[in-house]
Amino acid sequence: MKNELDVYRSRDGLSQGELAEAVGVSRQTINAIERERYDPSLELAFKLAAQFDCTVEALFDPALDDSA
């Protein structure tokens, strides 16, 4: 799924590992989401949105996904 995770992460100056620790997953999971190879669960999507103080829709855009 298309997402702006790397944009928000860069905005806040976080590494993938730091973001991973903050939301309780592995760095590989954050990397897979950013590379659009893995779609997070609703729970993780909301945790990420809470971390960046934005909405889930601001982070993830399923409408831009060709396979949607």
Place this chain on the structure above:
Amino acid sequence: MTTAESPTSDWLSKRQTYRHLMFGSVFGGVAVGLVLRFLDYPVVGEAVYWVGALAFFAVWKLSDVQLMDERDWELERRASLSALQIVGAVLVVSASASRLLTYLTEYTVPAFVWGALYGYIGLFIAFGLSYLWHRTRL
């Protein structure tokens, strides 16, 4: 900024350490057990095997960090599906070929082949029962 619940700063390294310990225990136990059996110490080899297996469960259940995250579970789900598909294909082809060989030729299919095929059938029965159990809960 809203801050999500923050685990300890060394959470990721602890997770990696415990995962290495967990999988190292079971694979190490199996490997050392095999070597000891080969060196004619079968009972000691069996003991090492069990120590490795129990260490695996101990680390898994008693560690204070989450060792698997949702991507790990998704990887397991996909790997399980792929493995079942491969085993299913092997079972369909091998079972038919074994029956045909028995019916049409003098060749006797070795007992271990039938054992393996019945093992595969047992695997699919276990999968079906597990599926039905989960279906009642989801």
